[in-house]
Amino acid sequence: MKSLKSIKLITITFVFISVFLFSQYSAAQVQIVTSVPDFAAIAQEIGGDKVEVVSLAKGYQNPHFVDAKPVFITRLNQADLLVYNGLELEIGWLPILITGARNSDILAGNSIGHYNASSSIKEKLEVHTGPIDRSMGDIHPGGNPHFMLDPRNAIPVARSIAARLIQIDTENASLYEENFKSFVNDLKLKISEWDSQLAPYKGTKVVTYHKLWAYFLKWANFEEFGTIEPKPGIPPTPSHVADLIRRMQGQNVKLIISANYYPQKTPQIIAQKTGADFLILPAMVEGRDGINTYFELFDAIVTEITSTLENKKGS
Amino acid sequence: MNSSRNFLILIIFTLIFSASINPDALSDESSDVKKELQELKQMMKQMQNRIGDLEERNKVLEQQAKENEQPVEQKTIVVEDKETDLTVIEEPAQQTQSFLGKALNAFNPQISVIGTFAAAYYSQDEPFVFAENDPENTGVNVQEVEVGFQGVVDSFFRYDMFLSFSTEGVELEEAYGTTLFSLPLNSQFRIGRARAKFGRINQLHRHNQNFVTLPLPAAQFLGEHLNPTSIEANFLVPVPWYLELSASGGSPDVETPTFARDEDANDLGRLLYIFHVANFFEVSEALGVSLGGSFATGSNGTAAGERSNLYGIDFYAKYRPLRNNPYQEITLQSEFMYLDAQTPEETLENWGWYAQSVYRFAKRWNAGFRFGIIDTNTPVTEVEEGEDIEATNLFATIRNEEGEEEEAMLGLLGRTYRISPMLTFNPSEFSQIRLQYDYLSQDFAENQHAIFLQFQYAIGAHGAHPF
Numbered sequence: 001m002k003s004l005k006s007i008k009l010i011t012i013t014f015v016f017i018s019v020f021l022f023s024q025y026s027a028a029q030v031q032i033v034t035s036v037p038d039f040a041a042i043a044q045e046i047g048g049d050k051v052e053v054v055s056l057a058k059g060y061q062n063p064h065f066v067d068a069k070p071v072f073i074t075r076l077n078q079a080d081l082l083v084y085n086g087l088e089l090e091i092g093w094l095p096i097l098i099t100g101a102r103n104s105d106i107l108a109g110n111s112i113g114h115y116n117a118s119s120s121i122k123e124k125l126e127v128h129t130g131p132i133d134r135s136m137g138d139i140h141p142g143g144n145p146h147f148m149l150d151p152r153n154a155i156p157v158a159r160s161i162a163a164r165l166i167q168i169d170t171e172n173a174s175l176y177e178e179n180f181k182s183f184v185n186d187l188k189l190k191i192s193e194w195d196s197q198l199a200p201y202k203g204t205k206v207v208t209y210h211k212l213w214a215y216f217l218k219w220a221n222f223e224e225f226g227t228i229e230p231k232p233g234i235p236p237t238p239s240h241v242a243d244l245i246r247r248m249q250g251q252n253v254k255l256i257i258s259a260n261y262y263p264q265k266t267p268q269i270i271a272q273k274t275g276a277d278f279l280i281l282p283a284m285v286e287g288r289d290g291i292n293t294y295f296e297l298f299d300a301i302v303t304e305i306t307s308t309l310e311n312k313k314g315s
Numbered sequence: 316m317n318s319s320r321n322f323l324i325l326i327i328f329t330l331i332f333s334a335s336i337n338p339d340a341l342s343d344e345s346s347d348v349k350k351e352l353q354e355l356k357q358m359m360k361q362m363q364n365r366i367g368d369l370e371e372r373n374k375v376l377e378q379q380a381k382e383n384e385q386p387v388e389q390k391t392i393v394v395e396d397k398e399t400d401l402t403v404i405e406e407p408a409q410q411t412q413s414f415l416g417k418a419l420n421a422f423n424p425q426i427s428v429i430g431t432f433a434a435a436y437y438s439q440d441e442p443f444v445f446a447e448n449d450p451e452n453t454g455v456n457v458q459e460v461e462v463g464f465q466g467v468v469d470s471f472f473r474y475d476m477f478l479s480f481s482t483e484g485v486e487l488e489e490a491y492g493t494t495l496f497s498l499p500l501n502s503q504f505r506i507g508r509a510r511a512k513f514g515r516i517n518q519l520h521r522h523n524q525n526f527v528t529l530p531l532p533a534a535q536f537l538g539e540h541l542n543p544t545s546i547e548a549n550f551l552v553p554v555p556w557y558l559e560l561s562a563s564g565g566s567p568d569v570e571t572p573t574f575a576r577d578e579d580a581n582d583l584g585r586l587l588y589i590f591h592v593a594n595f596f597e598v599s600e601a602l603g604v605s606l607g608g609s610f611a612t613g614s615n616g617t618a619a620g621e622r623s624n625l626y627g628i629d630f631y632a633k634y635r636p637l638r639n640n641p642y643q644e645i646t647l648q649s650e651f652m653y654l655d656a657q658t659p660e661e662t663l664e665n666w667g668w669y670a671q672s673v674y675r676f677a678k679r680w681n682a683g684f685r686f687g688i689i690d691t692n693t694p695v696t697e698v699e700e701g702e703d704i705e706a707t708n709l710f711a712t713i714r715n716e717e718g719e720e721e722e723a724m725l726g727l728l729g730r731t732y733r734i735s736p737m738l739t740f741n742p743s744e745f746s747q748i749r750l751q752y753d754y755l756s757q758d759f760a761e762n763q764h765a766i767f768l769q770f771q772y773a774i775g776a777h778g779a780h781p782f
Contacts, residue, residue: 067603105497261637
């Protein structure tokens, strides 16, 4: 019976320690957790100093492959609002974190604190309606998930974030409304600016590494000539690369673009062989040092593309 | 353009009209007026010409715009449409899709099937095999076919079930409900049959492990997996790092000699209790370290009231430099276990340790090395065939589900260590080919060499990647 006593003792100690440590603290600010930094940047613009925003993934990280670090669970546990991309972008790592979070506020798909940003996007690209299987690569049945690379999509997303913040924190509703309006106004101005920067290069043929730029290219009126990955998520094979180079020759493909988290050797080789320029671009906010807002992200992308094309024209 | 034209015509008409309503004035200075009229007529002609020009230009522009398909204009229209309701910050009705299960699309659970097969060569005719799902013989072996059903029950629970098929039959590997709602003290309960939170490897399904064979101490002390049917409480402690305390109590219906149902089973003190502390520290952006401690205590079935106490320490570190080499990572994983098992004859003291390192040197390639050892302070001698097992009391009797008795050894004959290098290639996220060599040395038997070539396939729901 000595052992039974020791079990009781252990249990009591256990409970005691737990109670002691669980000094519940309530944060004054609205806690927002986002899967990727794009949403964090937008949420920060709308929430101002009334919110505390943290992004789980880094901007220079491939959002498909993020380590489900246990420390993310503690962040989700405290969250009032979770903003994530959806369309299975985070399927490999976010669901287990949500399960572990023990947080009813962010759990259910229809609760205020659970915002799947893809639900606000009306025009999704590459939605698969026919039969699919994984021989087609790592495809996303609901559509290409990289919609935040079209700045126009930030408007409905910002509206939803503002709407949810207004419901979560009614006291500061007017502030969120103001911030939302000024964000959208600024963004509209910026979009027309970027539009006019890109307009002269309409129809430019572009090769990308991954089908990451589909929304961007559609917005910029560029033509996606091909991808270096033979299928989504499958690294390039020599035969596919040779084929791509052959197809590119004489087709006046000026640009190869890729995010900074993809391998750079193959695109460089293709660029050398075809005379196209290889551009490594940030694909998300904080994708590069100095890019801290959604505006700065597109400033960088648009400026780098247009200046490269301008130089190409000159040479 | 039209409005400007109308405006011009209006001005001209007003001028003419204002001139014609003053006939007296006309007669007074008729010559001047005539001059002015002439000038006006001239002006009108000029203006008409200009209007004609403008119309012409307008037409050309319209034509050009048509040819251009007006993409730029369309774009601005889209943006403007969206901003018209700037004052109304309300979300449009949206198609909600829960992340935890495509509940609204289909209430069916997410189904996954993962098959693991291994071609094996052993240097001995009767090879030493330590875990149930390790390759059994020289030849091609079914290691495990795991079928998983996972889904959200309601807003309170989710339910996960995994069946493990092998040539020997089917085993209920896991079937448990997890609470999803917020509970006091940040607690979360798992109720049912689950891989217990003891150390690290025990919480990883076979297909998530890095080697073909189970590490020696895990195979020896926990069996293929320690999965009692129990009630488990997990507390997330609000500290700056990740700290989770777990406690579970349940039936020792596990397939390991360490724990077994007591003859006198109706005693709360003789159930299996497992405690676990898990810490995770984000040392830097690239380096994460987790450190845990475990304790399990329960009856071992050698005689009424005899119990086993199993202690464990686990360490895991992952270094992944995101900025420089996003697809390279190094992991280091190690566990130490110590068992004291009471038997009517003596208290057995066994211990084991393993350490493994896996280097992912390219997106789809892993290479690894593992060292594992089990040893004892109280070596036992092997029982001759036909000898009365219970007389030695060094064996645990495990009652399986059919009520038959199985024998497995609780004691160790001596020191055993194993060295295992491994190379893995993942054609995609859903398939895997693994080559491994095992060198086994035991101080009571001949050395054993083994080579494995393992194939693994996953279909169905996209599984989660544990850290």
